[in-house]
Amino acid sequence: MIDHISVGVGDLKRARQFYDRVLSVLGYQRVHDIDIPGEGVVGHGYGWHGQAVFWIGQPQKNDRVANRAGGNHVAFRAATRKAVRAFHRAVLKAGGKDNGKPGLRPHYHANYYGAFAFDPDGNKIEACCHHPE
Numbered sequence: 221m222i223d224h225i226s227v228g229v230g231d232l233k234r235a236r237q238f239y240d241r242v243l244s245v246l247g248y249q250r251v252h253d254i255d256i257p258g259e260g261v262v263g264h265g266y267g268w269h270g271q272a273v274f275w276i277g278q279p280q281k282n283d284r285v286a287n288r289a290g291g292n293h294v295a296f297r298a299a300t301r302k303a304v305r306a307f308h309r310a311v312l313k314a315g316g317k318d319n320g321k322p323g324l325r326p327h328y329h330a331n332y333y334g335a336f337a338f339d340p341d342g343n344k345i346e347a348c349c350h351h352p353e
Contacts, residue, residue: 223297223348224265226275235276236264243274256327293336293344300349301333307347308335315340 229235240250243266252265252272265272298304305322312318320336328334334348 221296222273223295223346224273224275225294226263226277227292229276229278232262232264232276232278239264239266239274239276248274254327293346295334295346295348298347298349300351301353304333304335304347304349308337311335311337311339311345316345319344320346 236250243249248266248268250264251267251270253261254263254265254277255261263275263277265275267273296307298307301322308318308322317338318336319338320334322335323333325332325334329350331350331352332348333350334346336344336346339345
């Protein structure tokens with residue numbers, strides 16, 4: 221159900237050092253670094269077997285549109301891109317607000333397809349699919 225959770229941090233280097241140490245005692249490791257050309261490294265993903273499920277990052281640099289209200293959010297896993305689009309439509313019909321229309325986010329990886337939204341209380345939510353169409 222949950223694909224990943226992201227939290228925004230003020231000092232990425234300090235946060236990376238903290239989570240590298242703290243999460244390693246639980247058997248997790250840093251498995252991804254987001255390096256955006258012209259921005260540098262702006263985020264780190266932790267997990268196992270190459271799959272990051274907990275992310276830290278500088279929210280305004282990762283994705284300015286989707287993170288305009290800060291960096292904390294929960295992403296729900298979708299089986300298909302069609303399901304991501306259906307999620308986005310359902311959010312809008314149920315009283316949520318758009319925070320990033322469905323589409324590819326290649327700065328995450330080549331097949332990352334997501335849609336970002338705010339629920340009625342302003343919480344940031346996302347649906348994402350990691351598979352090609």
